[in-house]
Amino acid sequence: MHVPTVEGANIDAASQQGLAALERELRLLGESLGERTGDVVAGIKRRNAESGVALEPLVEDSFVRVGTVSTTAVARWMAGEGAEVAREVGRESWQIFGQLAAQRVVALDEVTKRCLRWRDAAEDMVRELVAEHGLCEEVSERACAMLQRSLDVTLVRMCQSFEAERKRAHEELGRRQEELAFMATHDALTGLPNRTLILDRIEQMLVRSRRNQTPVAALFVDIDNFKSINDTFGHGAGDQLLRAVAARLQGVVRDVDALGRLGGDEFVVVAEGMSLSAGPELIAERLLEALKQPFTLAGVERTRLTVTASVGIAMGDRSCAEELLRDADIAMYRAKWEGKNGYTLFETGMQDDIQSRMELEMDLREAQEGEEFFVVYQPTFDLRTMSPTGMEALLRWRHPRRGIVGPDEFIPLLEDTGLIVDVGGWVLRQACLQGAAWHQDGHEIGIAVNVSARQLDRDELVDEVATAIEHSGFRPDLLTLEVTETTLMSNAQATAERLRRIKQLGVRIAIDDFGTGYSSLAYLQRFPVDALKIDRAFISRLREDPDGETLIRTLVQLGKSLSIETLAEGIEQATDLSLLRQVSCDVGQGFLFARPLEVEICDAFLENWAVRTAAVDDLRVPLLA
Ligand code: C2E
Ligand code: CA
Ligand code: CA
Numbered sequence: 001m002h003v004p005t006v007e008g009a010n011i012d013a014a015s016q017q018g019l020a021a022l023e024r025e026l027r028l029l030g031e032s033l034g035e036r037t038g039d040v041v042a043g044i045k046r047r048n049a050e051s052g053v054a055l056e057p058l059v060e061d062s063f064v065r066v067g068t069v070s071t072t073a074v075a076r077w078m079a080g081e082g083a084e085v086a087r088e089v090g091r092e093s094w095q096i097f098g099q100l101a102a103q104r105v106v107a108l109d110e111v112t113k114r115c116l117r118w119r120d121a122a123e124d125m126v127r128e129l130v131a132e133h134g135l136c137e138e139v140s141e142r143a144c145a146m147l148q149r150s151l152d153v154t155l156v157r158m159c160q161s162f163e164a165e166r167k168r169a170h171e172e173l174g175r176r177q178e179e180l181a182f183m184a185t186h187d188a189l190t191g192l193p194n195r196t197l198i199l200d201r202i203e204q205m206l207v208r209s210r211r212n213q214t215p216v217a218a219l220f221v222d223i224d225n226f227k228s229i230n231d232t233f234g235h236g237a238g239d240q241l242l243r244a245v246a247a248r249l250q251g252v253v254r255d256v257d258a259l260g261r262l263g264g265d266e267f268v269v270v271a272e273g274m275s276l277s278a279g280p281e282l283i284a285e286r287l288l289e290a291l292k293q294p295f296t297l298a299g300v301e302r303t304r305l306t307v308t309a310s311v312g313i314a315m316g317d318r319s320c321a322e323e324l325l326r327d328a329d330i331a332m333y334r335a336k337w338e339g340k341n342g343y344t345l346f347e348t349g350m351q352d353d354i355q356s357r358m359e360l361e362m363d364l365r366e367a368q369e370g371e372e373f374f375v376v377y378q379p380t381f382d383l384r385t386m387s388p389t390g391m392e393a394l395l396r397w398r399h400p401r402r403g404i405v406g407p408d409e410f411i412p413l414l415e416d417t418g419l420i421v422d423v424g425g426w427v428l429r430q431a432c433l434q435g436a437a438w439h440q441d442g443h444e445i446g447i448a449v450n451v452s453a454r455q456l457d458r459d460e461l462v463d464e465v466a467t468a469i470e471h472s473g474f475r476p477d478l479l480t481l482e483v484t485e486t487t488l489m490s491n492a493q494a495t496a497e498r499l500r501r502i503k504q505l506g507v508r509i510a511i512d513d514f515g516t517g518y519s520s521l522a523y524l525q526r527f528p529v530d531a532l533k534i535d536r537a538f539i540s541r542l543r544e545d546p547d548g549e550t551l552i553r554t555l556v557q558l559g560k561s562l563s564i565e566t567l568a569e570g571i572e573q574a575t576d577l578s579l580l581r582q583v584s585c586d587v588g589q590g591f592l593f594a595r596p597l598e599v600e601i602c603d604a605f606l607e608n609w610a611v612r613t614a615a616v617d618d619l620r621v622p623l624l625a
Pocket of ligand 1: 378393394395406407408411424427450451452482512513536569570571572589590591592596
C-alpha cells in the first residue's frame with residue numbers, strides 16, 4: 001500500500017517530551033508490526049477465504065505479496081524511517097496493481113475489497129500489539145490513521161491505474177475496429193476497395209443518378225490469360241503482377257471515380273456524371289492503354305510480360321448495384337470471346353448467349369470423355385486430271401441432345417479452354433491411321449489436318465506429329481498440316497521454327513483461308529509453305545464480282561511464281577470450276593465434288609472412283625454432294 005509522507009500526517013504538537021515518548025511508542029509498534037507481517041497476511045487470507053471469492057493461485061500470490069509489502073512499508077513508516085524509504089518499499093505493490101489492472105484479471109470491486117481487508121487485518125494486528133505492549137490510546141489512533149491514509153492513497157492510485165488501462169484498451173479497440181473495417185472493405189493484396197465497398201459505391205451512384213439524371217457506368221476489367229501467367233511464373237509473380245496492374249489502372253482512374261478489385265484477376269471501375277461525358281468507351285480505352293507497356297517482375301527479370309485485358313461496360317440505371325456489375329461481367333465475357341484485348345458494351349440478349357456458351361463448354365468437357373467426337377473427310381481434286389488428291393479431316397461432334405454439331409460452333413471454345421490441344425492431337429492421330437488404312441487398300445491419297453494456334457504454340461506439337469506418323473505408318477509426304485494466316489503471325493519466330501522442324505519430318509504445310517488474314521506476302525518466304533488454300537470467300541465472290549476473277553488469277557499466279565501449290569476451297573458451282581481450271585488453279589475442294597463424308601462413305605467413294613477411272617477415261621465430276 002502507498003505510504004504518504006510524514007508531513008501528510010497531522011501531528012498534534014504537544015510538549016516536546018510527550019512527543020518524544022509518543023514517537024518511541026510508535027516506533028516500537030512499527031517494529032513489532034514489521035515482525036508480525038506474516039500474521040497480518042494470515043489475517044488477510046482468512047478474510048479472503050470467508051468472502052468466498054477465490055482467485056487464480058497466481059493472482060492470490062500477487063495479493064499476498066501486496067499484503068506483505070504494504071504491511072512492511074507502513075510498519076517502517078511507523079518505525080520512523082524516512083518517508084522515501086517507505087515509499088520505495090510501497091512502490092512494489094503499485095507495480096503489482098498495475099499488472100493486475102493491465103491483465104484485467106481481477107474486477108475493480110474485488111481489488112477494492114481486498115485493500116479494505118488488508119486495512120482491517122493490519123488494524124486488528126495494531127490493536128493486538130498496542131494491548132500486548134501496553135501502549136497508549138493515542139499511539140493506537142495515530143497508527144490506525146496512518147493505515148487509513150495508506151489505504152486512501154492506494155485506492156486513488158489504483159483507480160488511476162485502472163483508468164489509464166481502460167483508456168489504453170479503448171484506444172486499442174478503436175484502432176482494431178478501424179483496421180477491421182478497412183479489411184472488410186478492402187482487398188488485402190492491392191489495398192483497393194473490394195466487392196462490398198464497390199457495390200456500396202455503385203448503390204450511392206445509382207441514387208444520385210436517379211435524382212440528377214446523370215449517367216453511371218461500371219467497367220469490368222479481366223486480365224487475359226492470367227491463369228497461364230500464374231501457372232508459368234508462379235503465384236508470387238502472379239500477385240506481383242496484380243499489384244502492378246492495380247497501380248497502372250489506378251493511375252488512369254479519375255479521383256471522382258473508383259477502382260476496385262473483385263477477386264482474382266478481376267477489377268472494376270465505376271464512374272458517374274462528368275467522367276462519362278465523353279462516353280464510357282474512353283475510360284475503357286484509357287484502361288487498356290495503361291497496360292500497354294510490358295511489365296517486369298522481380299524474380300523473372302529477363303521476362304517482359306505483355307498483359308492485355310478484356311473490358312465489359314454496363315451503363316445506365318439498374319434496380320441494384322449487383323445488376324450493373326453482372327451486366328458488365330456479361331459484356332466482359334463477350335469481349336473475351338470476341339478476341340480479348342478490347343471492350344464491349346452490354347446489350348440485352350448477351351446473357352442468353354453466355355448461358356448457352358457455358359452449357360456448351362460443360363458439354364464439351366464431357367464430350368471428350370464420352371467419345372462423342374468423330375472425323376469426317378472431304379476430298380480434294382486435281383483440277384487438271386479431276387482425280388482425288390487427298391482428304392481433309394474435319395472434326396464433328398455427335399452431341400447427345402443436339403445431334404451433330406459443326407466445328408464453327410465449338411472449335412473457338414475448344415481453343416479458349418485449351419481443350420483443342422488434346423482434341424486436335426486426337427484428330428491428327430485418327431487422320432494418320434485412316435490415311436494409312438486407305439493406303440493399305442490401295443488408295444494413294446493425301447490427308448490434310450487442321451492445326452490451331454494453340455497447338456502450334458507448343459514445342460510438343462513436333463513430337464506429336466512424329467509420333468502420329470510413326471504409330472500409323474502413314475507416309476509423311478502424304479500428310480499436310482493446314483495452318484491459318486493469323487496463326488502464323490501470332491508468334492512468328494517460334495512458329496516458323498516449329499514448322500521447319502515439322503517439314504523436316506517430310507510433312508507438308510498449307511496456309512488455310514489464304515487471303516483473309518494479314519495478306520502479307522512477306523511471310524510466304526519466311527515460312528516453309530507447300531500449298532495455299534484460297535479462301536472460300538474469293539470463290540463465292542466470283543459469282544457477283546467481275547474483279548473476283550482477276551483476284552483469283554493473281555493469287556494462282558503468285559503460287560506458281562513461288563512454286564507453291566494453289567487449292568481453291570468452296571467450289572459450289574460448275575462455273576466456278578471451269579473458271580478455276582481456266583486460270584490453272586492446281587487443286588479444288590467443294591460441295592460441287594463432295595461434302596465432308598463419313599469414313600464408310602469415303603471408302604465407297606474411293607472404290608467407285610477407282611472402278612470408274614478404270615472403266616471410262618472420262619473426266620466427269622462425281623456429284624457426291
Ligand atoms: P476450313 O479448314 O476452312 O474447312 C473447310 C470448311 O468449309 C468445312 O467446314 C467444309 O465443310 C466447308 N466447305 C467445304 N466445301 C464447301 C463449299 O463448297 N461450300 C461451303 N459453303 N462450305 C464448304 P466445317 O467442316 O464446318 O469446318 C469449319 C472450320 O472448322 C474449318 O474450316 C476449320 O477451320 C475448323 N476445323 C474443322 N475441323 C478441325 C480440326 O480438326 N481442327 C481444327 N483446329 N479446326 C478444325
Ligand atoms: Ca482447312
Ligand atoms: Ca479454309
